[in-house]
Amino acid sequence: MLNLSLPLRLQLCLVLVIGTAFLEKGAWIYLVIYGIIALVWSFFQRVPLRRLTGLLGTELIFLLFMALPLGWEKASFLLARSLICLLTMNSFLLTLPPHSFGIALKSLPLPQGLKENLLLTGQYLEILLDEVKRMQRGAQLRGVNGKAVWLRYASAAMIGSLYIRSLERSERVYAAMVARGYRGQLPQDSTLTRKELILIITAIAAATMITATSYFT
Amino acid sequence: MHIPDGFISLPVAGVTGLISVAALGIALKKSQDAFGVKRAPILGLTTAFVFAAQMINFPVAGGVSGHLLGGTLAAIILGSPWAGTICIATVLIIQAVLFADGGITALGSNILNMGVIGVWVGWGLTKILQQIFSTSRVRLPIIAGIAGAFSVIVASIACGIELVVSGTAIANLVLPAMTGVHILIGVGEGLITGSVITYLANVRPDLLPGEEHKTRSWLIPVIAVLLIASVLSLFASAFPDGLEKVAEDIGFIKLAENVRVSIPTPLADYGIEGLGQIGTSIAGLLGSGVCFAVAFGIAQLVKPKDA
Numbered sequence: 001m002l003n004l005s006l007p008l009r010l011q012l013c014l015v016l017v018i019g020t021a022f023l024e025k026g027a028w029i030y031l032v033i034y035g036i037i038a039l040v041w042s043f044f045q046r047v048p049l050r051r052l053t054g055l056l057g058t059e060l061i062f063l064l065f066m067a068l069p070l071g072w073e074k075a076s077f078l079l080a081r082s083l084i085c086l087l088t089m090n091s092f093l094l095t096l097p098p099h100s101f102g103i104a105l106k107s108l109p110l111p112q113g114l115k116e117n118l119l120l121t122g123q124y125l126e127i128l129l130d131e132v133k134r135m136q137r138g139a140q141l142r143g144v145n146g147k148a149v150w151l152r153y154a155s156a157a158m159i160g161s162l163y164i165r166s167l168e169r170s171e172r173v174y175a176a177m178v179a180r181g182y183r184g185q186l187p188q189d190s191t192l193t194r195k196e197l198i199l200i201i202t203a204i205a206a207a208t209m210i211t212a213t214s215y216f217t
Numbered sequence: 218m219h220i221p222d223g224f225i226s227l228p229v230a231g232v233t234g235l236i237s238v239a240a241l242g243i244a245l246k247k248s249q250d251a252f253g254v255k256r257a258p259i260l261g262l263t264t265a266f267v268f269a270a271q272m273i274n275f276p277v278a279g280g281v282s283g284h285l286l287g288g289t290l291a292a293i294i295l296g297s298p299w300a301g302t303i304c305i306a307t308v309l310i311i312q313a314v315l316f317a318d319g320g321i322t323a324l325g326s327n328i329l330n331m332g333v334i335g336v337w338v339g340w341g342l343t344k345i346l347q348q349i350f351s352t353s354r355v356r357l358p359i360i361a362g363i364a365g366a367f368s369v370i371v372a373s374i375a376c377g378i379e380l381v382v383s384g385t386a387i388a389n390l391v392l393p394a395m396t397g398v399h400i401l402i403g404v405g406e407g408l409i410t411g412s413v414i415t416y417l418a419n420v421r422p423d424l425l426p427g428e429e430h431k432t433r434s435w436l437i438p439v440i441a442v443l444l445i446a447s448v449l450s451l452f453a454s455a456f457p458d459g460l461e462k463v464a465e466d467i468g469f470i471k472l473a474e475n476v477r478v479s480i481p482t483p484l485a486d487y488g489i490e491g492l493g494q495i496g497t498s499i500a501g502l503l504g505s506g507v508c509f510a511v512a513f514g515i516a517q518l519v520k521p522k523d524a
Binding site for chain 2: 014082157
C-alpha cells in the first residue's frame with residue numbers, strides 16, 4: 001500500500017473525483033486518462049477486490065436505472081464517469097483504518113460545523129444499521145416471520161422506534177467521545193506537510209488542466 | 218429528485234452552487250447551538266436517519282418510485298430550518314461524493330432544491346398551518362404531513378425550472394411531468410412524516426418543538442403570498458372569466474382586438490413569452506413584488522411622522 005497520510009489520500013481522491021465530474025460530456029479521451037489514474041490509484045492502495053466489485057456492482061445498478069432513459073450514447077459516458085468516481089472513493093474508504101475517517105476529514109478546508117456533522121453521520125450510520133439488525137433479530141425471536149415481515153419494518157412505529165433507540169445510543173457514544181477529549185473535532189493533528197501540500201497543488205493544477213482542456217477540444 | 222451530472226448547464230450549476238454555499242454558510246452560523254453536547258447527537262443521528270431513509274424507495278403509480286426527502290421531518294425534529302438545511306446538505310454531499318447519487322456538478326442545485334427549498338417550504342408551511350389551526354402537538358403530525366407533501370412538490374418544481382433554464386427539457390413537458398409524479402411522491406412523504414412525528418409525539422415529546430414557539434407575524438403573509446403566486450398560479454383555470462365568456466358568446470370579444478393604441482405589456486396574460494408555465498410563476502412573483510413595493514411606498518408616504 002502507498003505510504004501516504006490519510007488527509008493526503010482523501011484530498012487526492014477528491015481532486016480526482018471533482019476533476020472527473022466536471023469533464024465535458026462526450027470527452028472520452030480525457031475520461032480514459034482519469035480512468036487510468038483511478039485504476040493505478042486503486043491498484044497501489046491494494047483494495048480488497050471482492051468487496052470493491054460488490055460495492056461498485058450495487059451502486060452501478062442504481063445508476064443504470066437513472067442513466068439508461070437518457071439514451072445509450074449519453075448514458076454510457078455518464079456511467080463511465082460515475083464508475084471512475086465510485087472506484088476512486090471506494091478505494092479510499094475500503095482501505096481506511098477503522099474509525100479514522102474523522103482524521104482525514106479534519107484536514108479538509110470546510111466549515112467546522114459541516115465537518116463535525118459529516119463525522120457524526122458516518123459514525124451514527126453504523127449505530128443505525130446495528131439497531132436495525134437488533135430489531136430484526138428481536139422480531140424474529142418473537143415469531144414475526146413470513147412474507148409480510150417487511151410491513152412491520154416499514155411501519156411508522158418501527159421507524160420511530162429505530163430513531164429513538166439509535167438516538168439514545170448515539171447520545172451515549174457522544175458523551176463517551178466528549179469524556180475522551182472530543183470538542184467538536186478530533187484531538188489528533190491532521191495538517192499536511194510542506195511536501196504533501198506541494199503534491200496536492202500539483203494534482204489540482206494537473207486536474208484543472210485536463211478538465212479545462214476537455215471543453216476546448 | 219437527485220439531479221445527476223450532465224443534466225444542468227454550467228451557469229445553472231454555478232448560480233445554484235453559489236446560492237447553496239451562501240445558504241449553508243448562514244445555516245452553519247445560525248445553528249451554533251446545534252453543535253453543543255446536547256444537540257450534536259440529534260443533528261448527527263437525524264442526518265444518518267434521513268440518509269438511510271432516502272435509500273429506501275417506495276413504489277408510486279406508473280412504474281415510478283420515490284423516496285423520503287426528509288427536509289420537513291428533519292426541520293421539525295431539530296426544531297430549526299437552519300439545522301434542517303445542514304442535515305439535508307450533509308446527506309446530499311455524502312450521496313454525491315461516496316455513492317454518485319446526484320452529481321457533484323449538480324450538488325449546488327440538489328442542495329438548493331432539497332436542502333433549502335424543501336426544508337424551508339416544509340417548515341414555513343408547518344408554522345403557517347400551526348398559526349391557522351393550532352400550535353398543539355396533537356395536530357402537529359397532520360400539519361407536518363401536509364407541509365412535507367407540499368415541500369416535495371415545490372422542490373420538484375424548482376428542479377424542473379433548473380432543467381428548463383439549462384436547456385435540458387422543455388417547460389411544457391418537464392414541469393407538468395415533474396409536478397404530477399411528485400404529487401404522488403409527496404403523498405408518501407406526507408404519510409411518513411406525519412406517522413413518524415405521531416410516534417415521536419407519543420414517545421419522546423421533548424424532541425419536538427414546544428407549543429410556545431411563535432413565528433414572526435410578517436412571515437405568514439409573505440410565505441403565503443409567495444406560494445400562491447409561484448405555485449398555485451400554475452394550477453389556475455385556463456377558461457375565460459365571466460365577462461370574457463359572455464363577450465365570446467354574444468360576439469363582442471373582437472372589440473378588444475380593435476384598440477386604437479396598443480401598449481405592449483411584458484407580463485401579458487400573467488405569463489412571459491417563451492417560458493410557458495414557468496413564466497406564470499415568475500409573473501406571479503414579479504406581480505406580487507411590485508404590488509408590495511407600491512403599497513409599501515404609499516404607506517411610507519402617507520403615514521404620520523410620529524407613527
